[in-house]
Every structure is written in structure tokens, then in C-alpha cells.
Amino acid sequence: MPEEVLFKTESARSREQIAEYLRTVADKLDAGDAVTLSAGSESVTLDVPERPTFEVKAERETSSAGGPGELSVEFELEWDEDGGDDAGGDLSIE
Structure with a gap:
């Protein structure tokens, strides 16, 4: 899509x-x-909407030159435009 x-x-x-x-x-x-x-x-x-999908992702992107990479954390809310929702697992953020 x-x-x-x-x-x-x-x-x-x-x-x-x-x-x-x-x-x-x-x-x-x-x-x-x-x-x-x-x-x-x-x-x-x-x-x-009331129950969007919540995605949390932590990534390490390595440098192609062998130098230091880049770290990131991403928080994403996602939902279908037609109003559908998706159930996920338990999440803990400390």
C-alpha cells in the first residue's frame, strides 16, 4: 500500500x-x-480513535563506514481510516 x-x-x-x-x-x-x-x-x-494501535520501536542504525551508529526510539499511533482497531500485547515503559 x-x-x-x-x-x-x-x-x-x-x-x-x-x-x-x-x-x-x-x-x-x-x-x-x-x-x-x-x-x-x-x-x-x-x-x-478510542483504541489506536500503539507501536514502540528502538533501533540501532550502523554506519556503512564503520564509524559510530545512530540510536533511535519511535512512538507511533496507527489506525484504519474506517475506524477498525487492533489489539496488541502488554507494554511497560520505565
């Missing part, structure tokens, strides 16, 4: 700034409100 990117931004931020972004998303999810992402002239508003 082809992918259409609706919004993307990437920039270096402090841990405190990132935590604030994540808190804002968490507050919106708790309240059942839509989440609006904006940067410059780009903006998208998403209505997250």
Missing part, C-alpha cells in the same frame, strides 16, 4: 522540549481531543 506523508518535521530539541511535546499529545489523548501538528506553513489535524 502506498504511503502519503501528511506532515513531517525533524529538528534537534532539548529533552525538556521533547517531553513537553509528548505531554501535550498525552493530554490531548486523555481528553479525547484531536491532535494538530504544525510547523511553518504545514499543518494537519488528526482525530485519534
